[in-house]
Amino acid sequence: MTLTSPPQNPIVSPVPQAEPSRDCPLCPRLVAFRHACRAEHPDWWNGPVSAFGDPAARIVLVGLAPGKHGANRTGRPFTGDYAGDLLFATLAKFGLARGTYEARVDDGVELVDCAIINSVKCLPPQNKPLPAEIHSCRQFLRAGLDAMPRARVFVALGQIAHQSAVKVLGGKLPKARFGHLAEHRMPDGRRLIDSYHCSRYNQNTGRLTAEMFEAVFARAVALRDEGA
Secondary structure: OOOOOOOOOOOOOOOHHHOOOOOOOOOHHHHHHHHHHHHHOOOOOOOOOOOEEOOOOOEEEEEOOOOOOOHHHHOOOOOOOHHHHHHHHHHHHOOOEEOOOOOOOOOOOEEOOEEEEEOOOOOOHHHOOOHHHHHHHHHHHHHHHHOOOOOOEEEEEOHHHHHHHHHHOOOOOOOOOOOOOOEEEOOOOOEEEEEOOOOHHHHHOOOOOHHHHHHHHHHHHHHHHOOO
């Protein structure tokens, strides 16, 4: 019998003190799905996906959760699936990423003054985390954002990310309503900008176009440069 060693974390988190363990036990349904994925694909990452980017970032993207064939496989947010193509191209266009994105963790891409952190660290079945799972994982989102004190501008990718970000940043729901390009000032002055998620579905249906996505980052960069 050949034993397969678990993969090593392929990236260095900008907030290592805020990351769960690779075998985080908090959400039983996600743990069971993780074990099933490890049995099916032992060479994949199959664990909580760490934040990625610049520890001194002033712009932070809050995502939903890893995709099965993307971050859950590769171990880097938005890497290896359709959503990452648009995301990394847009970040590069606005000077928030350097290097050539090739959908691999060893492609050399680096984020500049920017970081990505998910609302839910582990892969959920059908890409749909339960409310209890979102709540359980919020402690890691809060710890991660607390560990990036220079961050003043946040981009929420999708409604679940919006809700978690508002709660962590001290805002109030439903006063801060989600909407593409909606902008919210948090009690301490930090800004949150909403975007439709850059998922394959949203792109293929035309709900999110490249131009719409670029408008979000144009505004984020403008707010950063204004010292928001």
